[in-house]
Amino acid sequence: MTDSLARSLACIDCGAxxxxxxxxxxxxCRGLLELRYDLERRRTAGPAIFSGTGLWRYSPVLxxxxxxxxxxxxxxxxxxxxxxxxxxxxxxxxxxxxxxGPNPTGTVKDRSSATAIAAALQFGYRATSVVSSGxxxxxxxxxxxxxxxxxxIFAYERASAPKLLHMAAxxxxxxxxxxxxxxxISIWDRLVEExxxxxxxxxxxAYKQEGKKTLAYEIAEQxxxxxxxxxxxxxxxxxxxxxxxxxxxxxxxxxxxxxVPLMVAAQATRANAISRAFREGAAITPLKIGYTVAEGLAAxxxxxxxxxVLRLLREGKGIAGDAEDxxxxxxxxxxxxxxxxWAGPTxxxxxxxxxxxxxxxxxxxxxxxxxxISETGLKTEAEPPSRQGTAFDDDSLRRLVTERLAK
Amino acid sequence: MTDSLARSLACIDCGAxxxxxxxxxxxxCRGLLELRYDLERRRTAGPAIFSGTGLWRYSPVLxxxxxxxxxxxxxxxxxxxxxxxxxxxxxxxxxxxxxxGPNPTGTVKDRSSATAIAAALQFGYRATSVVSSGxxxxxxxxxxxxxxxxxxIFAYERASAPKLLHMAAxxxxxxxxxxxxxxxISIWDRLVEExxxxxxxxxxxAYKQEGKKTLAYEIAEQxxxxxxxxxxxxxxxxxxxxxxxxxxxxxxxxxxxxxVPLMVAAQATRANAISRAFREGAAITPLKIGYTVAEGLAAxxxxxxxxxVLRLLREGKGIAGDAEDxxxxxxxxxxxxxxxxWAGPTxxxxxxxxxxxxxxxxxxxxxxxxxxISETGLKTEAEPPSRQGTAFDDDSLRRLVTERLAK
Numbered sequence: 070m071t072d073s074l075a076r077s078l079a080c081i082d083c084g085a086x087x088x089x090x091x092x093x094x095x096x097x098c099r100g101l102l103e104l105r106y107d108l109e110r111r112r113t114a115g116p117a118i119f120s121g122t123g124l125w126r127y128s129p130v131l132x133x134x135x136x137x138x139x140x141x142x143x144x145x146x147x148x149x150x151x152x153x154x155x156x157x158x159x160x161x162x163x164x165x166x167x168x169x170g171p172n173p174t175g176t177v178k179d180r181s182s183a184t185a186i187a188a189a190l191q192f193g194y195r196a197t198s199v200v201s202s203g204x205x206x207x208x209x210x211x212x213x214x215x216x217x218x219x220x221x222i223f224a225y226e227r228a229s230a231p232k233l234l235h236m237a238a239x240x241x242x243x244x245x246x247x248x249x250x251x252x253x254i255s256i257w258d259r260l261v262e263e264x265x266x267x268x269x270x271x272x273x274x275a276y277k278q279e280g281k282k283t284l285a286y287e288i289a290e291q292x293x294x295x296x297x298x299x300x301x302x303x304x305x306x307x308x309x310x311x312x313x314x315x316x317x318x319x320x321x322x323x324x325x326x327x328x329v330p331l332m333v334a335a336q337a338t339r340a341n342a343i344s345r346a347f348r349e350g351a352a353i354t355p356l357k358i359g360y361t362v363a364e365g366l367a368a369x370x371x372x373x374x375x376x377x378v379l380r381l382l383r384e385g386k387g388i389a390g391d392a393e394d395x396x397x398x399x400x401x402x403x404x405x406x407x408x409x410x411w412a413g414p415t416x417x418x419x420x421x422x423x424x425x426x427x428x429x430x431x432x433x434x435x436x437x438x439x440x441x442i443s444e445t446g447l448k449t450e451a452e453p454p455s456r457q458g459t460a461f462d463d464d465s466l467r468r469l470v471t472e473r474l475a476k
Numbered sequence: 477m478t479d480s481l482a483r484s485l486a487c488i489d490c491g492a493x494x495x496x497x498x499x500x501x502x503x504x505c506r507g508l509l510e511l512r513y514d515l516e517r518r519r520t521a522g523p524a525i526f527s528g529t530g531l532w533r534y535s536p537v538l539x540x541x542x543x544x545x546x547x548x549x550x551x552x553x554x555x556x557x558x559x560x561x562x563x564x565x566x567x568x569x570x571x572x573x574x575x576x577g578p579n580p581t582g583t584v585k586d587r588s589s590a591t592a593i594a595a596a597l598q599f600g601y602r603a604t605s606v607v608s609s610g611x612x613x614x615x616x617x618x619x620x621x622x623x624x625x626x627x628x629i630f631a632y633e634r635a636s637a638p639k640l641l642h643m644a645a646x647x648x649x650x651x652x653x654x655x656x657x658x659x660x661i662s663i664w665d666r667l668v669e670e671x672x673x674x675x676x677x678x679x680x681x682a683y684k685q686e687g688k689k690t691l692a693y694e695i696a697e698q699x700x701x702x703x704x705x706x707x708x709x710x711x712x713x714x715x716x717x718x719x720x721x722x723x724x725x726x727x728x729x730x731x732x733x734x735x736v737p738l739m740v741a742a743q744a745t746r747a748n749a750i751s752r753a754f755r756e757g758a759a760i761t762p763l764k765i766g767y768t769v770a771e772g773l774a775a776x777x778x779x780x781x782x783x784x785v786l787r788l789l790r791e792g793k794g795i796a797g798d799a800e801d802x803x804x805x806x807x808x809x810x811x812x813x814x815x816x817x818w819a820g821p822t823x824x825x826x827x828x829x830x831x832x833x834x835x836x837x838x839x840x841x842x843x844x845x846x847x848x849i850s851e852t853g854l855k856t857e858a859e860p861p862s863r864q865g866t867a868f869d870d871d872s873l874r875r876l877v878t879e880r881l882a883k
Contacts, residue, residue: 123555142816143555143578148530150550154624171550171578174818175854196881207818214816217561221880226865231638233860235853238812242880247865256873265877405645409549409621411581411614446642447582447854453640458633458654466663470672473628473649474603 072118074107075132078275081377089132091192093261093273101373102275103315104132111323116290122146124183127283130319131184132276138190140216142173144183145283149291149439155407159427163437165297166404166420167288170412170445174235176365177281177309177443178208182269184280186212189267191276195219199269200257202250202364203232204415204444209269210240221266223253227360229450249358251370271308272372278308285316288439289326298436299331301419303443304343304389305368307378310334313441314381330439332387333432334378335422337363337397343375344389347382362394365415365444388431392421400424401446416444479525481514482539485682488784496539498599500668500680508780509682510722511539518730523697529553531590534690537726538591539683545597547623549580551590552690556698556846562814566834570844572704573811573827574695577819577852581642583772584688584716584850585615589676591687593619596674598683602626606676607664609657609771610639611822611851616676617647628673630660634767636857656765658777678715679779685715692723695846696733705843706738708826710850711750711796712775714785717741720848721788737846739794740839741785742829744770744804750782751796754789769801772822772851795838799828807831808853823851 078087082100095102111118111130118129124145125131133139148168156164169177186209189197198221199209206222213220222240224233226247237243246253254272261268268274289296296317302310310332317329336344339361346353355370371378382389392400397414400421404410412420419440426432461469485494489507502509518525518537525536531552532538540546555575563571576584593616596604603626606616613629620627629647631640633654644650653660661679668675675681696703703724709717717739724736743751746768753760762777778785789796799807804821807828811817819827826847833839868876 122553141555141557143557143575146529146553148548148550148580150548168550168580171580173555173575173578173816175582175852198877211812211816211818214813216816219881221877226863230860231854231856233863234856234858235818237861238809238818238853239816241813243861244876245861245863245865247867253868253873256868256870259870260874260877263874265881402645405618406621406648409580409618409623409646411618411642411645445582445854446645447638447852449638449641451641453637454644454650454652456633456640456652458652460654461660461663463663463666466660466667467670469651470605470628470667474626474672 072129073132073134074110074129075104076107077105078102079105093268101273101377104275104279106130108322116325124180124280124283127286130282130286132279133184133187133191135191138187140183140186140190140212142179142211142215144172144179145287147171147287149288150410152408155404158407159424161427161434161438165437165439166410167284167439167441168410169441169443170416174208174211175445175448176204176208177441178204180280180283181277181308182208182212185209185269185274185277186216186218188276189218190216192267194267196221196266197269198266199223200250200253201225202367203228203448204365205271207232207235207239210236214239223257225250228364229448231448231450250367271306272374278312281309281312282316284441285313285320289320294326296326296330297439299333299432299438301333301335301423301438301440303366303415303419303441304334304336304378305366306371307343307374309441309443310378311374311381314385329385332381332385333426334382334387334389335419336389336391337361337366337418338391338393340367340369341391342369342371343378344391346379347389353379362414363397363418366418388426390422390426392418392425396425397421405446410442411446412442413444413446413449416442479536480539480541481517481536482511483514484512485509486512500675508680508784511682511686513537515729523732531587531687531690534693537689537693539686540591540594540598542598545594547590547593547597547619549586549618549622551579551586552694554578554694556695557817559815562811565814566831568834568841568845572844572846573817574691574846574848575817576848576850577823581615581618582852582855583611583615584848585612587687587690588684588715589615589619592616592676592681592684593623593625595683596625597623599674601674603628603673604676605673606630607657607660608632609774610635610855611772612678614639614642614646617643621646630664632657635771636855638855638857657774678713679781685719688716688719689723691848692720692727696727701733703733703737704846706740706839706845708740708742708830708845708847710773710822710826710848711741711743711785712773713778714750714781716848716850717785718781718788721792736792739788739792740833741789741794741796742826743796743798744768744773744825745798745800747774747776748798749776749778750785751798753786754796760786769821770804770825773825795833797829797833799825799832803832804828817849818853819849820851820853820856823849
């Protein structure tokens with residue numbers, strides 16, 4: 070019935086162990102839970118335990134036992150692109166971009182939605198819910214529809230038009246919320262306890278977060294298990310960072326890779342609670358935040374996951390940084406022109422932070438650096454160029470082309 | 477140096493054969509050219525000649541000899557999704573959707589852009605150009621940037637905002653044109669003769685079209701070489717249709733598949749020159765067309781490729797159909813809600829036509845039918861839902877959720 074090597078849930082704080090049921094926190098200390106796997110079988114079998122394509126290729130290291138529950142829209146298996154032109158511009162020896170835009174709903178969220186909705190099926194739920202700035206909502210709605218589940222999507226009133234259209238098209242119930250993400254999340258997280266729906270939020274659900282671990286497994290396979298020296302991941306509450314770090318750690322424990330890459334946490338300066346605490350060597354102080362173009366990073370209060378990110382950064386000698394909105398938009402333009410990759414502000418914040426950390430000599434340009442580009446540019450809402458068109462005849466067209474190419 | 481089995485260009489009308497240079501039409505009769513491959517080596521080697529992932533996995537059956545020219549943004553390898561819920565709604569035994577939205581620029585065009593830009597490099601060009609309703613422009617611009625080439629993109633003034641933003645971000649030269657696609661294409665196609673830039677249009681370039689052949693190879697591999705009974709492909713001038721039909725024909729000639737699927741050409745009713753000619757058993761009469769929501773299908777004069785599509789339909793006993801804008805938009809909504817797949821109007825016109833042909837009993841519901849969904853929904857421009865938000869507290873949130881789930 071199953072090739073999943075998941076064996077238990079364990080508290081990251083007190084170490085208490087639980088069977089593989091739907092449980093969001095430790096009974097003893099309310100700590101966050103993470104999944105534990107049969108390490109020995111993973112070690113002896115090696116990467117040959119993986120077969121097939123896309124996210125479910127990694128089902129042995131994912132917590133869904135029945136293949137019938139493994140909902141898919143074709144997520145995962147995204148490109149890892151070598152970007153020599155941009156690397157040269159930035160003075161980096163080698164730059165790899167893990168482009169998660171080409172996922173079914175255009176973002177990295179599809180990895181966690183796949184395992185979240187699969188877990189909703191596994192635990193017999195008929196409805197899901199999430200509070201979202203846009204990307205998570207689109208993704209959870211799409212996967213819920215695919216699985217035939219009801220979804221209650223709470224969408225931010227300033228979400229971009231492409232994101233809102235996407236959510237409205239795929240969800241059974243779209244609810245627009247007023248106010249900041251952090252405030253609604255606190256209320257919504259309390260309601261989760263009543264188990265009216267399956268938790269598709271980023272705060273606690275270990276089954277949801279687990280899907281993003283496949284980023285690390287893909288990067289490792291795509292580099293023949295010689296992963297980059299550093300991996301820059303986006304951080305809102307920290308799901309992608311924690312999952313990616315875990316994936317690399319699991320592979321090192323299994324002896325598949327020699328070492329875990331330097332993990333770099335990238336935030337928007339306008340929502341930089343974690344990178345600020347890291348810089349100050351302090352605990353996290355929740356921030357009251359406003360709008361940032363990196364909509365998916367707009368969390369001012371990263372909660373317990375934020376503490377976990379900080380712990381991983383400190384234990385693993387990782388680093389953190391943040392970028393201003395104008396730096397993020399500049400990185401977006403630069404990536405599009407240098408390499409033809411069109412990523413959204415949320416997706417390209419990692420690159421903006423990478424550029425800043427190189428400038429501050431906090432990253433070594435003699436290394437291979439990888440950034441996760443978590444979002445397609447197609448969800449970007451901005452003023453399009455003027456639609457003032459020109460009508461052409463043979464002569465005027467030839468003249469225009471000749472003049473342009475002479476420049 | 478090469479694993480490409482391409483050997484020559486041949487005229488589809490008079491059969492004249494040419495070496496593998498950059499040539500757009502037959503010297504003798506001005507007929508269109510298609511690529512020819514070493515059939516014998518393909519037959520003896522079998523599908524094991526393919527290795528790697530994505531589009532360039534199929535490099536033996538693509539016309540680019542030097543691996544250094546094989547530009548990539550990670551295109552191809554897109555999901556073929558079994559859609560049992562929608563199949564049941566439509567009363568079809570099995571419905572497969574080949575979803576090309578998860579390509580780097582969100583459309584099937586990335587397949588042809590990859591081989592077009594690779595060919596531009598192969599033949600030493602420094603600039604590319606295309607006249608586009610939006611998708612081809614974004615794609616050619618992105619691949620040109622990736623290859624370090626200049627691109628002159630002629631974009632339709634009514635292209636959606638996400639498409640215009642995408643083109644503006646990735647191209648070196650965006651030119652907005654006034655008037656209909658067909659008129660500019662005629663002028664532009666004459667300018668192509670002067671070889672100021674590499675032809676990235678859909679009218680003639682065999683190297684460009686060839687990339688789309690990989691759709692057929694992927695569908696065959698994804699069904700273990702037992703392809704669907706029918707494949708519905710979108711038709712503007714016919715590039716995707718011709719290339720997909722060719723791919724299946726090549727595999728049948730090599731003995732890899734037992735038979736070529738029934739090929740179904742899907743058009744927008746507002747630009748139905750080919751399906752109309754097919755229905756009337758006549759030659760194509762170019763149409764003066766206006767706007768259709770299926771922007772990528774807005775070609776009223778499909779030129780010589782249109783004649784080729786018609787010939788393939790008649791020789792291969794294929795069928796053609798078209799769908800009205802409101803039917804296309806209904807199919808878009810239906811697909812999103814039933815399966816969580818968010819495709820644009822251009823991408824979902826095939827599904828709308830499939831639904832009509834089933835209704836008219838022109839497709840057999842006892843068969844396995846595949847539709848190519850050629851475009852992501854993220855490029856859709858429409859009025860988003862009201863952004864009028866609600867502020868929640870614990871009680872009002874619980875009340876809303878409870879009420880919604882009780883419905």
